[in-house]
Amino acid sequence: MNEQARLLQRIAFEERGADFLLAMREEHGNVAPAMISKGGPIGEVRTDVPYQLITILRDLYPWLPEGKIAVLMRRCDEKALAEIAKRGFIDEKRIVKIGLACAQDQIEKCRCQDPVPSAVDLGTPGRPVDEDALMKRLLSMSAEDRLKFWIDQFRKCNKCFGCTINCPVCFCEDCVLEERLYVAEKSIPPGPSFHLIRAFHLSDKCIECGECERCCPGDIPLLTLRKMVAKDMRDLYGFVPGDTKTTSPLLTTLENEPLEDECREC
């Protein structure tokens, strides 16, 4: 048991009365998410490995027994939880948040503009990064150059669906990307429609955690694409995802009143 594990155990189980702790744990040299029960062995917990634990929690949630779940949360996890709870997948009252501030090098890797969680329990808060350099470069390019850049990037896609599976806010039951109407079957690379449809679908819920970019085997700068669409969303409707109180502008009328037959899934 390391220093962090002891601290976490104290915060989660003793101070905040949780029954489970979801954290990244090192076992046999590999780091993987682990659900740790109260009183059980806690092991070598790691807090420096970036991973969206909220994705795991969302997938495990229907099978979890009663009790409170403590989750190690970065700012992006917090925002993802808000988006998930807003759509009724998780009861926010059952979640005990343990705020984790990202290290400065991680913030720079994510080009994160909002890195500090609402309550910091672990780590020291870092400084936000103002701007995505690649996004700035792309937007100053001509349209032809930008298209050439993205086509070259999308050529590297081998349609592994890593970006979909690891995305904390991808929760449609039937994914449109698996429908051959939109993305042709057996087509590798799948073409720009795959990425563009994904970009559009995430426009009102992407919390810019960067998990898609981290897990992409082709190193496609997906986070930059997300940030570009998020900027469009801000410019058009002034909407920033990650708050339980706000409603997506795509689900309201032009007078910002909620639509009647609202689809909770997409």
Add this chain to the structure above:
Amino acid sequence: MTDFNPTILAFCCNWCSYAGADLAGVSRLQMPPNVHVVRVMCSASVKPEYVIKAVTQGVDGVLILGCHIGDCHYMTGNHRTAKRMPLVRKAVHDIGVDERRVHLDWVSASEGEKFQNVITDFVNEIRSLGPNPLREVRL
């Protein structure tokens, strides 16, 4: 670019724009023959995926026509469209396709002439833009 004949896809809503297109036809209004009309029940049933698929498959221009705001047969259908399509345009612009290739307009059942104008202007605009760059791309 005078010999370039663009392929244009027009999604027309059943209650207004398709009737408007019908009126334009019945009144023998002349318009360019490049437009393929797809009848949909409401402009909101045009999923953004359809537009994205059309653009990425090399269609030169996509036109979405619906009822005027407030006249929708399904009350708030065109509100959805009005919120979605600007975002689609922006997203298309972000990957480097000209956003003018996606156009949203409102045509009611009595506006045969407006239908003619919208089609003519859009075809001329696409003509000046040239072919869709994604048509040539083989991934």
